[in-house]
Amino acid sequence: MSYLNDKSKGISSVFGGFLVHLILGTFYTLGNVNTYLTSYIRVHVDPTVTYASSIYINAAFLLGQGTLMMVGGILESKIGPRFTCLIGSFIFSLSIGLTYYTINWGFIWVVFTYGFLSSLGVGMAYVAPLAAGMKWFPKRKGLVNGFIVGGYGLGALVFNYVQTSYLNPLNLSPNPDGYFYAKSILSRVPNLFILLLVIYIIIQIIGCCLLFTPPRQPNEIIFEEGRFLLISSPDEETTFETPLTYNNGYGLNPNSNGSGYSSCEDHNGNIIIGHPSQQTDLTYKQAIRTKEFLLMWLMFALCTQAVQFVNTMYKAFGSQFISDDYFLVFVGSIASIFNAGGRLVWGIFYDKTSFRTCITTMCILLSLLLFTVQISCYYQSKLLYFIWIISIFFTFSGIFVIFPTATAQVFGRLHAGTIYGFLFTAPASMSLCGAFLIQFILKNFGWFGSFATISIFSLMALVLALYFPRDVTHLRNRANFT
Numbered sequence: 001m002s003y004l005n006d007k008s009k010g011i012s013s014v015f016g017g018f019l020v021h022l023i024l025g026t027f028y029t030l031g032n033v034n035t036y037l038t039s040y041i042r043v044h045v046d047p048t049v050t051y052a053s054s055i056y057i058n059a060a061f062l063l064g065q066g067t068l069m070m071v072g073g074i075l076e077s078k079i080g081p082r083f084t085c086l087i088g089s090f091i092f093s094l095s096i097g098l099t100y101y102t103i104n105w106g107f108i109w110v111v112f113t114y115g116f117l118s119s120l121g122v123g124m125a126y127v128a129p130l131a132a133g134m135k136w137f138p139k140r141k142g143l144v145n146g147f148i149v150g151g152y153g154l155g156a157l158v159f160n161y162v163q164t165s166y167l168n169p170l171n172l173s174p175n176p177d178g179y180f181y182a183k184s185i186l187s188r189v190p191n192l193f194i195l196l197l198v199i200y201i202i203i204q205i206i207g208c209c210l211l212f213t214p215p216r217q218p219n220e221i222i223f224e225e226g227r228f229l230l231i232s233s234p235d236e237e238t239t240f241e242t243p244l245t246y247n248n249g250y251g252l253n254p255n256s257n258g259s260g261y262s263s264c265e266d267h268n269g270n271i272i273i274g275h276p277s278q279q280t281d282l283t284y285k286q287a288i289r290t291k292e293f294l295l296m297w298l299m300f301a302l303c304t305q306a307v308q309f310v311n312t313m314y315k316a317f318g319s320q321f322i323s324d325d326y327f328l329v330f331v332g333s334i335a336s337i338f339n340a341g342g343r344l345v346w347g348i349f350y351d352k353t354s355f356r357t358c359i360t361t362m363c364i365l366l367s368l369l370l371f372t373v374q375i376s377c378y379y380q381s382k383l384l385y386f387i388w389i390i391s392i393f394f395t396f397s398g399i400f401v402i403f404p405t406a407t408a409q410v411f412g413r414l415h416a417g418t419i420y421g422f423l424f425t426a427p428a429s430m431s432l433c434g435a436f437l438i439q440f441i442l443k444n445f446g447w448f449g450s451f452a453t454i455s456i457f458s459l460m461a462l463v464l465a466l467y468f469p470r471d472v473t474h475l476r477n478r479a480n481f482t
Helices: 003-044 051-080 081-102 109-138 138-167 189-209 293-316 325-352 355-370 374-378 382-396 399-411 416-423 425-465
Strands: 220-224 228-232 264-267 271-275
Touching: 003 051, 003 081, 003 109, 003 138, 003 189, 003 228, 003 293, 003 325, 051 081, 051 228, 051 293, 051 416, 051 425, 138 220, 138 325, 138 399, 189 355, 271 325, 271 416, 271 425, 293 325, 293 355, 293 382, 293 399, 293 416, 325 355, 325 382, 325 399, 355 382, 355 425, 374 382, 374 425, 382 425, 399 416, 399 425, 416 425
Parallel strands: none
Antiparallel strands: 220 228, 220 271, 264 271
């Protein structure tokens, strides 16, 4: 097989992953459809349901996604990215279609189908395109991840307008209490989910057909020293930002070639012990025992609380002082562009800097934006609301580039999908607790209290980031065994 053919398959796989993620990312339309969905349930099913209740849909989504993310990573290595994505895509789309029925059964059933069940499909299909893309283009992990998950961010750009054009073609505004009561709108809500089912299935099948299983990388070499595993392969340079200490604790002399190890020097003159026959990448069992994994897990859990809250509530928040449904849809759609474009920017930024630089930058920006978003409400300004919402989406988009890229860098490409699946249990574990907390705060302390709480979560992630090792910047794959 020629290099050009391999490259073509790699490009096809990245684009196919983009299409798959484009549909998986339509869950970002929850903030838009939430106003219609909650209004329908209040009028026809349960009048006690409020926007504060709807946070549980997003919480259930994160819970289910984290549950099967690791399964998707394992399946990708067993049956390839194409069939893994097909399984996940069908679960996701059929779950959306099932909401046609469950919306009339009660709110808890909508949480199950539109939230939890659909997220199982996302969890199954999410990792496979990322893992495949990084294997096809190992030197461009950040850029590849940014492009693929850019599709996840762009889902709302198209489908916010699909939903609103179908449900509210006359641009009717909600009542002063923030809910819709017009029969012309609410009567269309159940049928929306059948329409989405058909569109989703078609696009996902095309995306899955474009995915190819990447070739295995032969002759990768592991360099072992003390507490770290430094992995390189023939097509990667091993470079070091700071000198390393070689007190390896394994009884191996760095200046000797005993026990089958060979030695070489980095550009700082430090001796590195190598053994070409050893396995190169960490397994998930090895990875989850490391300090780096624990820190990344906690940071991931804290950062994603912003995604959960803003994705669900941005339109409900805006409708408190903006009586223009189409404008709110426009803001959500432009925010999705910044969500997608931000992933590319963060991916490039990561490739040029480091995990710690990226995560600290993102946490600082996110915390400031969340704490000050109430300015738009204070001044009753459409422009300020627009600027703050798109900036928040741009900033938190980095979460889904930084963490999968860091997973491959720190623990190796071979099992990156599975390890990232385990890492994704972080937002899943925090989702229900976070939803309960935010529901309580929103009811008792209003919008400012809710945004301030999420801002504090980002600050906590920033503090944890300061404990992450600096010298991971230019190391290809590193794990800290304790």
